[in-house]
Amino acid sequence: MSPRDAILERLRTNRPAGDFPLPEVPTFAPLVGDDLVAEFAERLGKMGGRVERAGPASDPFATVRSRFDGARVIASAVPEFVGNRDLGAVRKPGDLADVDVAVVRARFGVAETGSVLFTESDLIVNSVAYLAQHLIVLLDPGDIVVNIQAAYKRPDFAQAAYAVLHTGPSATADIEGVLIHGAQGVRSLTVLLLQRKKQAA
């Protein structure tokens, strides 16, 4: 018998007696107020992230300009910002190790936790969201869902090869509980509230 069949066989033989139905999961009332943007910002702040409103139409990135100070390599996965590293031309994921700042757009945000979701198509190269030193995340204020339960009703999880919720930057407190940002991944995560451009096509 193959290991597969042996395992499945044992699971059938050893199944505990009794009826164990799958419960219906009710829809829970959101624990956040109506101002989803404010709730999102407050919670992301507690998780070590920052939120900035977009600057004027002429320069929407004005409010996060300081985040680019001293950055030499900027990789942008969004049409709103032009970087100097072409993500479309990356040969292997590790080539992004020298990126100082990456600019990406979140598919949606979650007010309950301050999380943002990316899939492989948002990141173009997945590793950029971890190898970059700092992450700037564009989020349309209209793309914030109330809670984690609502997030998991979105179709993205079943469709994407890779989907990830980021809630603040990479963090560790493995040494005496001292909180440190930038354990392995990005040292900071800043969300810029910027509406999606309506797709022309």
Place this chain on the structure above:
Amino acid sequence: MSSDDLTPRQTEDVLHREVRAPSDESERGPGGDRLQHAEAASKPIRADAPREPQPRGAKIRGNRPIDQAEAAERFLAAPLHQKAHDERLWDVRRKRDVAAHGIPEWEELRELASQIKTHTLTHLDRYLEQFEAAAKANGVHVHWAEDGAAHNRIVLDILRKHGAKSLVKSKSMLTEECGFRHFMAAHDIDVIETDLGERIQQLDEEEPSHVVMPAVHKTRLDVADVFARTLGTDPDNDDAHYLAESQRETTRPLILKADAGLTGCNFAIAETGTVVTCTNEGNADLSGNVPPLQIHSIGIEKLIPRVEHLGVFIRLLSRSALGSPITQYTSHFRAPRPGTEMHMVLVDNGRSERLAMEEFWTSLKCIRCGACMNTCPVYRRSGGLSYGATYSGPIGLIIDPTFNKRKYSTLPFSSTMNGSCTNVCPVKINIHEQIFAWRKVLAEEHQIPLLKQGMMKAAGAVLSRPAAYRAAIQTADSALRVLPRFAVYNPANTWGKKREMPHAPRQSFHAWYRQNRMKKGGDA
């Protein structure tokens, strides 16, 4: 950073004043407020100089029963370590309470999580088949391993086929169970742990002591020692930021040139064939997204039916583990990146057998949050390594004997039966009742020679100090917080009755033991 910031907390819930740090190095938010997410302590805790050698774990002597009490004695004999450990875990436990109380439907979520897990475990054959079919349709290579050795061989095979010599991995208790690192070392594969705590433990050639915080038993001075020895850092610099940064700088090149990456799995979704990992460092994402070959090791009990069920488990996991609403990264790996291979290894290693154990099968519901460890007075005061097993603390007491009844025969006695573990468990495992049930099983099978020796002596010590004993158990909270040593090693535990919410064992162990011993003619 002025110590003034700490004033409001100064008197609040401090177990050990000696380990209160005078200053605070934790990250601050934009408004200067102190951040407490991830596994951060809510207040600075610091085991200061003088340098105290780190107490090591239980002595492993082949198949001989682990002497947890002996290792615990050594941990207790290192007061700085012991107090910092106790303080830190109690702090995490309190953060957990705050997080749980913030959600009105908390109890309902626990019940749902329990039922979803129970349902899945009793239909696991079906869900595994569904998972396999979905994963294959996603272009994933699916493997099945009956035990840890098979898991290791399968992974080695995959690596050899790709000519891979180095592998970066994120934290995975399953691979600890399989002795993965040791096996790979023997086959010339370079395995690099990427979680900071796990990396500290790897460099120190020590097992992880906690499922969520692998190096929580170490002080910064210990870490400075380990890094000075292995990474060449300045031995006199014990700044946590310096140490963490040194690890980042030395690990990153290894991640970049690794031939393969491996992650564990927190949840596996049957409907979509997805592996979900929850980390704070993003190291599972580096392991999964940087190397050209990607492997995920999955314990078969990790299955849940549908994506929507994550809406229950993700809300419970990090809140229970660390008191944080979610981990920094919740990652869903479903299909390979273009041009690369993705492998998933489904591992049994005793789980299908455990399903047949009437009193113990529900331990398979465990989502490895560590809450039962953080709340356990024995664990907090003896350290995870004193258990001499992959799993420590209350969950370890009920899982370890399923791997080796003789070797772990004494572990179910390392409990005060206060039931707090059961109360905090997000999937409602009746942990303390299972601990009690194991005592019976092990006594019946004559697996506990120590009963006749040290443990009964300890019981004698308890009985000779009735006033102190009563004082210690007046309230559950005080018993949990300031448990006297004699109560820790008291096998009688008649005081576990109805002090916290869950029901106490029907019969006290002491009464049962006397009765049982009579029956067996004093042979036990």
